[in-house]
Amino acid sequence: MDTASETAQVRVEGVWKVFGRKPGEAREMAEAGATREEIQTTTGSVVAVRDVTFHVDAGETFVVMGLSGSGKSTLIRCVSHLVEPTEGRVELCGVELTRADHATLRNLRRQKMAMVFQHFGLFPHRKVVDNVAYGLEVQGVDRQDRQDRARELLDTVGLEGWGDHYPQQLSGGMQQRVGLARALAVDPEVLFFDEPFSALDPLIRRDMQDELIDLQMKLQRTLVFITHDFAEALKLADRIAIMNDGAFVQVGTPVEILTSPADDYVRAFTQDAPVAKVLQACSLMRPLDGTAVDPGWPQVSMTTPLETALPHLLGSTSPVVVVDEDNAPVGLLHGDDVAGVISENRP
Amino acid sequence: MTVVEEARRTANGLRTASGSRLARFILAIGTIVVLVLVFRLSTNFGVFPESWDIGLADPIDRARRWLISNQTSHWLYTAFLNPITDAIDWGIRRLESILKWFPWYSYPLITGVGLWWTRGRVAGVLGLASVSLIGIIDLWEESFATLALMGVSVLISMIIGIPLGIAAWRSDAVARVVRPTLDAMQTMPGFVYLIPFVLLFGVGRVPALISTVIFALAPVVRLTEVGLRTVPQVTVEASEMFGATERQTLRLVRLPQARPAIFAGMNQTTMLAMSMVVIAAFIGAGGLGQVVLRAMQSIEVGQASEAGIAIVIMAIILDRFSTGIATADPGHDALALRWLAVAVTVVAVVGGLLGHNEFPESLNWQFAPYVDDATDWARDNLYDIGGSGIGTGPFSDFVTLRFVTPLRELLSSDVPWPAMIGIGVVLGLWARGIRLAVGIGAALFAIGFLGMWALSMDTLAQTIVAVAITLIIGVPVGIMTSHNDLLRTALKPVLDFFQTIPSFVLLVPVITLFHVGRIPGIIASVIYALPAAVHYTDLGLRRVPAEIHEAAESFGATRGQRLRRVEMPLAAPELMVAVNQVIMLILAMVVIAGLVGGGGLGLEAVRGLRRSDAVGRGFEAGIAIVLLASILDRLTRAIADRLRPPAAV
Numbered sequence: 004m005d006t007a008s009e010t011a012q013v014r015v016e017g018v019w020k021v022f023g024r025k026p027g028e029a030r031e032m033a034e035a036g037a038t039r040e041e042i043q044t045t046t047g048s049v050v051a052v053r054d055v056t057f058h059v060d061a062g063e064t065f066v067v068m069g070l071s072g073s074g075k076s077t078l079i080r081c082v083s084h085l086v087e088p089t090e091g092r093v094e095l096c097g098v099e100l101t102r103a104d105h106a107t108l109r110n111l112r113r114q115k116m117a118m119v120f121q122h123f124g125l126f127p128h129r130k131v132v133d134n135v136a137y138g139l140e141v142q143g144v145d146r147q148d149r150q151d152r153a154r155e156l157l158d159t160v161g162l163e164g165w166g167d168h169y170p171q172q173l174s175g176g177m178q179q180r181v182g183l184a185r186a187l188a189v190d191p192e193v194l195f196f197d198e199p200f201s202a203l204d205p206l207i208r209r210d211m212q213d214e215l216i217d218l219q220m221k222l223q224r225t226l227v228f229i230t231h232d233f234a235e236a237l238k239l240a241d242r243i244a245i246m247n248d249g250a251f252v253q254v255g256t257p258v259e260i261l262t263s264p265a266d267d268y269v270r271a272f273t274q275d276a277p278v279a280k281v282l283q284a285c286s287l288m289r290p291l292d293g294t295a296v297d298p299g300w301p302q303v304s305m306t307t308p309l310e311t312a313l314p315h316l317l318g319s320t321s322p323v324v325v326v327d328e329d330n331a332p333v334g335l336l337h338g339d340d341v342a343g344v345i346s347e348n349r350p
Numbered sequence: 351m352t353v354v355e356e357a358r359r360t361a362n363g364l365r366t367a368s369g370s371r372l373a374r375f376i377l378a379i380g381t382i383v384v385l386v387l388v389f390r391l392s393t394n395f396g397v398f399p400e401s402w403d404i405g406l407a408d409p410i411d412r413a414r415r416w417l418i419s420n421q422t423s424h425w426l427y428t429a430f431l432n433p434i435t436d437a438i439d440w441g442i443r444r445l446e447s448i449l450k451w452f453p454w455y456s457y458p459l460i461t462g463v464g465l466w467w468t469r470g471r472v473a474g475v476l477g478l479a480s481v482s483l484i485g486i487i488d489l490w491e492e493s494f495a496t497l498a499l500m501g502v503s504v505l506i507s508m509i510i511g512i513p514l515g516i517a518a519w520r521s522d523a524v525a526r527v528v529r530p531t532l533d534a535m536q537t538m539p540g541f542v543y544l545i546p547f548v549l550l551f552g553v554g555r556v557p558a559l560i561s562t563v564i565f566a567l568a569p570v571v572r573l574t575e576v577g578l579r580t581v582p583q584v585t586v587e588a589s590e591m592f593g594a595t596e597r598q599t600l601r602l603v604r605l606p607q608a609r610p611a612i613f614a615g616m617n618q619t620t621m622l623a624m625s626m627v628v629i630a631a632f633i634g635a636g637g638l639g640q641v642v643l644r645a646m647q648s649i650e651v652g653q654a655s656e657a658g659i660a661i662v663i664m665a666i667i668l669d670r671f672s673t674g675i676a677t678a679d680p681g682h683d684a685l686a687l688r689w690l691a692v693a694v695t696v697v698a699v700v701g702g703l704l705g706h707n708e709f710p711e712s713l714n715w716q717f718a719p720y721v722d723d724a725t726d727w728a729r730d731n732l733y734d735i736g737g738s739g740i741g742t743g744p745f746s747d748f749v750t751l752r753f754v755t756p757l758r759e760l761l762s763s764d765v766p767w768p769a770m771i772g773i774g775v776v777l778g779l780w781a782r783g784i785r786l787a788v789g790i791g792a793a794l795f796a797i798g799f800l801g802m803w804a805l806s807m808d809t810l811a812q813t814i815v816a817v818a819i820t821l822i823i824g825v826p827v828g829i830m831t832s833h834n835d836l837l838r839t840a841l842k843p844v845l846d847f848f849q850t851i852p853s854f855v856l857l858v859p860v861i862t863l864f865h866v867g868r869i870p871g872i873i874a875s876v877i878y879a880l881p882a883a884v885h886y887t888d889l890g891l892r893r894v895p896a897e898i899h900e901a902a903e904s905f906g907a908t909r910g911q912r913l914r915r916v917e918m919p920l921a922a923p924e925l926m927v928a929v930n931q932v933i934m935l936i937l938a939m940v941v942i943a944g945l946v947g948g949g950g951l952g953l954e955a956v957r958g959l960r961r962s963d964a965v966g967r968g969f970e971a972g973i974a975i976v977l978l979a980s981i982l983d984r985l986t987r988a989i990a991d992r993l994r995p996p997a998a999v
């Protein structure tokens with residue numbers, strides 16, 4: 004399912020992670036199709052990640068979605084090498100992590116990657132600004148320089164003036180902004196997010212998602228984002244991988260997943276998804292292909308949710324024109340396609 | 351296997367387990383009764399036979415003599431022990447002379463500013479006043495001796511303890527060695543540590559310092575390890591993700607987060623060192639402890655009280671300071687304090703250059719005479735109030751004649767020694783199993799072979815009486831505080847205060863009222879152990895979840911029923927922990943009380959420390975104390991575990 008792209012910045016091939024003393028035996032059972040529980044009762048080992056392969060292109064947002072315990076955290080830890088995979092290859096920015104020595108790995112971490120954690124992982128004994136400056140401090144940047152850079156980033160995430168507080172004095176949402184600023188401070192090419200917004204209230208979560216989208220528009224980094232929230236995955240992802248019992252069940256764009264779920268497990272998510280809210284006009288539109296656009300047809304922007312475009316389509320046979328920022332038509336949205344996606348999800 | 355089968359098997363397992371528990375208990379009681387009866391019939395089993403004494407004292411005495419005569423010539427001394435001695439002695443002297451270089455008035459000022467910084471203004475003023483008081487009662491010199499010994503001991507403890515804690519955290523292999531060693535070290539009464547070092551180094555400050563370091567080391571090692579272990583994994587991962595090296599993560603993330611725990615360890619270590627430095631007066635460590643010791647030996651209660659107060663002041667200041675330093679928040683006073691600190695530093699340096707280092711004699715004032723008068727009055731008037739048969743004297747007689755002496759007789763001769771050993775073995779078997787049983791049996795035999803049977807039973811009897819009194823008072827108070835937050839808050843400072851006082855000093859007020867003998871030792875140990883009894887009872891009862899209280903209440907249980915049927919059984923393991931702590935504290939104190947005529951093993955050990963021809967016996971007594979302590983500790987711990995409900999599967 005993976006077509007290794009030339010521009011891939013993260014490349015993961017056949018990664019396994021087995022916790023416990025009998026990885027070999029556990030693996031054999033897993034390959035024979037045994038479930039995690041069966042393997043655990045027989046061998047005492049947990050197969051947290053089984054045979055996962057994927058790649059992430061530069062500038063892409065790749066979301067891994069799965070229920071809790073499905074192995075997402077273990078997978079992202081294998082990719083960032085906080086956990087040694089039992090088997091398989093991980094390549095990051097052209098360097099094979101699974102073969103790299105300590106120094107190479109350390110340099111790669113200092114320069115190319117950063118991670119945002121579910122429970123923030125802030126240092127309670129350091130001021131906010133020193134939290135943000137941590138990565139630079141580790142690299143040996145001067146105190147003044149790293150503080151300047153840290154304050155700059157605090158401004159970016161909307162926390163100007165909070166630098167001299169301690170993390171515990173901030174609300175959850177603000178703490179995760181600090182976590183984000185801390186990760187961005189080292190100017191990484193690849194950013195890992197392990198359920199960064201799961202611990203936040205729904206409203207704050209939505210704000211943070213929107214801000215992440217804005218930031219990503221500007222920064223164009225490579226993001227590997229973990230979540231258990233399907234709506235969040237749909238909202239952020241260029242591509243989504245659905246994970247179950249340690250393995251990837253399906254990898255595809257949000258539209259692919261919504262329109263053709265691979266199995267019942269995936270369908271269970273898509274059925275409850277607020278499709279019309281999540282999907283935007285651009286993701287369902289068809290190319291113009293020379294069709295003459297009737298000026299009387301309604302127009303929507305590329306980022307309009309289907310929900311908003313829907314009234315224009317109801318009771319009308321004509322399509323809706325999708326226009327870009329300069330109001331130039333870029334595609335057509337057909338009632339049949341929209342109905343198709345929505346009915347696929349509401350059988 | 352199906353779930354049902356699994357459940358059935360588990361249930362059966364539980365039933366047989368509890369069935370065998372009861373059976374074993376009945377068996378144990380039965381065996382004890384039989385043993386006592388059997389041996390009671392044959393009268394020649396009284397005290398452990400003297401002819402079985404292996405006579406360890408002689409070789410020890412010989413070794414001591416050899417060591418003394420070779421102190422200047424043998425390589426063991428010239429190449430190894432003497433350099434250590436000299437280095438330590440140099441360190442203490444050096445620190446003492448540095449401390450004395452500063453003018454006398456800098457000490458009240460430094461204490462005042464320091465306590466203001468860490469604890470607030472009131473503490474600052476009290477600190478200033480109480481340090482001045484030490485000078486006023488003319489114990490300045492002695493305080494410096496104690497302070498220097500403390501300073502070097504605590505410093506060495508930190509230098510050894512923190513890296514050792516880090517090593518134990520980093521390597522399981524180290525932890526496996528360090529942890530049981532620390533456990534064992536903590537069960538021994540501090541007093542016992544003095545004996546082997548006196549043997550090796552003779553008397554003086556060096557063996558005092560070494561035994562202090564060993565006695566005080568455990569908390570800082572343990573808490574450093576715990577602190578590092580409890581650093582949240584996610585912060586460590588965050589640090590690693592930034593490409594930090596191991597060293598950077600340790601320095602920038604782990605150690606700073608472990609800081610509160612390490613500080614707590616340093617505080618406990620400091621307090622243990624304080625109590626040990628005082629006790630080390632027994633081997634000529636000098637300082638305030640020596641004043642107390644000398645005064646107590648000649649029953650000059652006034653002098654002993656003055657030195658005792660100086661020790662308490664020093665202990666409390668060190669405690670407040672070392673607990674406050676981790677959380678210091680001077681708030682509004684920060685700026686003023688910074689200037690004050692600068693000012694005090696200037697004053698200290700200038701004063702030092704001018705040489706104002708003697709505490710002026712014109713300020714001296716002694717309260718010893720008043721205490722002596724009060725003591726005389728108490729002896730005349732409270733000993734037997736108005737000839738009524740009520741008073742401290744008759745009370746002492748009553749407790750001695752009714753409880754201590756009969757119990758001692760019972761344990762040492764009425765119950766035949768094989769029966770005593772049998773009882774120990776059976777209790778061990780019941781509480782844990784064959785290994786503990788064998789261990790207890792062997793330890794008891796060893797006590798007998800050392801020729802310490804009778805003395806050990808004397809100490810055991812005193813301990814049992816003191817433990818009983820402590821629990822009779824402490825447990826009800828703990829029950830009350832667990833139900834009443836107000837009372838608890840009110841009692842807390844009192845209990846904290848008593849826990850801060852070095853054990854040895856508690857003997858001073860007690861001998862004021864009760865003179866010498868076994869009773870002052872028992873009473874001092876009760877006072878010493880009471881805070882622990884209250885605290886652990888309270889803690890145990892508070893651990894009972896609120897839901898269970900409510901459930902019991904919903905069945906219409908009365909308060910008494912609730913306490914007896916629900917809370918006490920649930921808190922039983924914690925209560926047993928309380929018993930364990932109380933026993934260990936009391937044993938430590940009863941041993942020290944050998945000094946004021948407490949008799950038993952303590953007296954023998956004290957004698958061994960003070961007279962070079964009695965070192966061998968002292969050493970034997972020391973081993974017997976350690977054995978007794980381990981037996982009591984293991985046994986009570988095992989019983990506590992036994993009372994714990996089976997862990998969830």
Ligand SMILES: Nc1ncnc2c1ncn2[C@@H]1O[C@H](COP(=O)(O)OP(=O)(O)O)[C@@H](O)[C@H]1O
Pocket residue numbers: 022023049050051069070071072073074075076077078
């Ligand atoms: N260090 C570990 N040791 C043993 N089992 C682990 C460890 N970490 C995770 N697991 C197990 O691996 C499985 C996947 O866990 P995780 O990756 O945390 O899932 P998720 O992040 O999707 O909730 C779980 O069954 C978990 O219990």
Ligand SMILES: [Mg+2]
Pocket residue numbers: 075076077198
């Ligand atoms: Mg997770």
